[in-house]
Amino acid sequence: MDYIFEGLQPQRVLRNFWELSQVYSRRPDNTKGISDYLVQFGRNLGFEVYQDETTNVIIYKPATPGYENAPTCMLAAHMDMICATAPGVSHNFDIEPLHLLLDDDQDTVHADGTTLGADCGLGVAFILAVLESKDIPHPALEAVFTTNEETDMKGAWNLHYEKLKSSVILSTDATRLSLGGGGELEMELFMARKMIPARAGDVTASIAIGGLVGGHSGKNAFSERGNANTLLVRMLSDLEQKKQVPFRIVSFTGGDFTACAFARDAVCTISFPEKYTDMVSTAVKEWHDLYKSELAVPDPDVELTFRMENAPAAKTCDDETTRRFLDLMTILPDGLCSLHKYFEHKYESCVNVGVVEMPEDSFRIVVCIRSALAAKKYFQLDKIQRICRLLDVRLGVLHDLPQWQYNNAARVAQVIAPIYADMAPNVAQGTCEQGIFLMNMPGAEAAGVGPVVESPHSPNEKFSIRVMADDYARFLKVLAVMKDY
Numbered sequence: 001m002d003y004i005f006e007g008l009q010p011q012r013v014l015r016n017f018w019e020l021s022q023v024y025s026r027r028p029d030n031t032k033g034i035s036d037y038l039v040q041f042g043r044n045l046g047f048e049v050y051q052d053e054t055t056n057v058i059i060y061k062p063a064t065p066g067y068e069n070a071p072t073c074m075l076a077a078h079m080d081m082i083c084a085t086a087p088g089v090s091h092n093f094d095i096e097p098l099h100l101l102l103d104d105d106q107d108t109v110h111a112d113g114t115t116l117g118a119d120c121g122l123g124v125a126f127i128l129a130v131l132e133s134k135d136i137p138h139p140a141l142e143a144v145f146t147t148n149e150e151t152d153m154k155g156a157w158n159l160h161y162e163k164l165k166s167s168v169i170l171s172t173d174a175t176r177l178s179l180g181g182g183g184e185l186e187m188e189l190f191m192a193r194k195m196i197p198a199r200a201g202d203v204t205a206s207i208a209i210g211g212l213v214g215g216h217s218g219k220n221a222f223s224e225r226g227n228a229n230t231l232l233v234r235m236l237s238d239l240e241q242k243k244q245v246p247f248r249i250v251s252f253t254g255g256d257f258t259a260c261a262f263a264r265d266a267v268c269t270i271s272f273p274e275k276y277t278d279m280v281s282t283a284v285k286e287w288h289d290l291y292k293s294e295l296a297v298p299d300p301d302v303e304l305t306f307r308m309e310n311a312p313a314a315k316t317c318d319d320e321t322t323r324r325f326l327d328l329m330t331i332l333p334d335g336l337c338s339l340h341k342y343f344e345h346k347y348e349s350c351v352n353v354g355v356v357e358m359p360e361d362s363f364r365i366v367v368c369i370r371s372a373l374a375a376k377k378y379f380q381l382d383k384i385q386r387i388c389r390l391l392d393v394r395l396g397v398l399h400d401l402p403q404w405q406y407n408n409a410a411r412v413a414q415v416i417a418p419i420y421a422d423m424a425p426n427v428a429q430g431t432c433e434q435g436i437f438l439m440n441m442p443g444a445e446a447a448g449v450g451p452v453v454e455s456p457h458s459p460n461e462k463f464s465i466r467v468m469a470d471d472y473a474r475f476l477k478v479l480a481v482m483k484d485y
Contacts, residue, residue, distance in 0.1 A: 010129065017121055021097060023097070031079055047061055050160070064136070067137060067140070070483050071168050073140070073482060074166035074437075074444075075141055075142070076173065078149030079120075081115060081121060084114065087210055098111050109462060120149070126472060138479040167445070169447070174449075176474055177416065179446075181429075182431055183371055183372075183377050184218075184370050185401070186366065186368045187366070187384070187397050188396050189384075190364055190394040196317075196318045198271050202312055204313045206270075208304070209302065214455075216429070216430060217259070218350065223298050226298065226299040240323075248322050255366075259353075329356075332351075332387065333380055337371075353367050401431055402436060426448070432448070
């Protein structure tokens with residue numbers, strides 16, 4: 001694949017980002033390839049490199065002349081990425097490189113039908129550019145590249161902190177200037193389902209929703225984009241409650257593999273008496289028009305479709321299972337729960353019903369809670385636990401990640417604030433590893449100094465080279481002022 005960034009600046013960053021896109025294995029559960037690439041990158045530069053059993057990598061670079069007395073800085077980024085494709089796109093992220101595209105404006109970068117990997121590949125590229133430079137002033141650096149950040153943050157939990165002596169953590173996974181971020185709790189719900197032979201005379205139809213933008217359930221929470229799972233359930237609930245169509249669910253699936261992203265697609269197959277066909281078809285058309293109106297700004301391409309199946313289903317959920325599933329999906333919290341009290345247009349807590357699957361004899365629903373306040377995170381968990389008790393649903397916590405407590409009084413914030421004088425301090429809208437880092441690095445301080453990435457966790461992910469160049473220039477200034485820390 002031909003290199004697309006020739007002649008564009010900052011060339012070091014763009015070249016490293018390109019090379020990362022050509023390396024296979026950046027799925028959270030398969031990072032050995034990218035980890036080995038980073039190890040070799042550091043060794044080729046003659047630096048000490050450490051790789052642990054979780055495939056985390058630490059590259060040590062000595063201070064440049066004049067910076068020997070500055071505090072050692074940890075440059076943090078994660079090597080894994082969310083691997084999602086647009087509808088109809090087939091891409092094997094284990095063995096195929098990403099196909100990067102540069103728009104005609106010579107500024108906008110995205111991928112062809114897949115996530116871009118700029119979260120956090122662009123932050124990794126920032127760090128690699130500094131590591132290979134011979135003319136950028138900086139303190140002693142510990143470049144830490146973690147794995148599994150996009151799932152359970154296993155890399156951060158299992159990092160060998162005794163290998164680090166940094167007192168300042170500069171994260172390129174959190175945008176400039178972030179001084180705090182939300183915690184996260186992800187859980188899976190299992191609701192048993194009973195399948196029975198379909199009623200005689202029933203017909204079968206599939207109702208699907210798609211065309212949604214999707215995106216990061218935290219960073220894009222305030223935009224209130226559509227969630228395919230909950231949008232489809234709204235329509236089905238109306239079909240059951242108001243139109244009183246006696247349908248039974250045959251199957252329901254929605255979302256990609258992660259609850260950290262809004263579900264862009266969902267499909268439900270239902271079985272019902274043939275005489276209700278026109279009513280169901282009309283209802284789908286009505287809800288399609290309603291969603292087109294409701295989501296005209298955040299999701300203008302939403303489509304709700306109806307298709308009759310050629311043959312009736314052999315088995316369906318029984319009436320009780322169908323009702324319980326709709327009850328559960330209707331009353332589960334989803335979307336914005338509270339707004340941040342100190343930052344305008346930022347969430348304080350939110351919930352995303354991200355994945356619905358049908359393994360064996362149950363429905364599996366994966367839910368992600370994010371909150372800047374631990375108490376509100378656990379309040380949302382309490383709500384969901386009570387719902388599960390009422391509906392006899394089994395709940396298991398997949399991971400519980402601490403928040404990164406906002407601290408604008410930290411010395412690091414004061415030292416680098418002039419570099420970001422034209423913008424107010426920020427809180428990261430994703431869940432960052434800094435909460436875990438700070439638990440394990442007593443006395444350290446953290447700041448987010450990374451690039452802006454739009455619509456991460458979706459095939460619409462992109463970044464502006466112009467904006468990125470400004471972010472990178474500020475990042476270099478941050479390293480330079482560490483001399484005065």
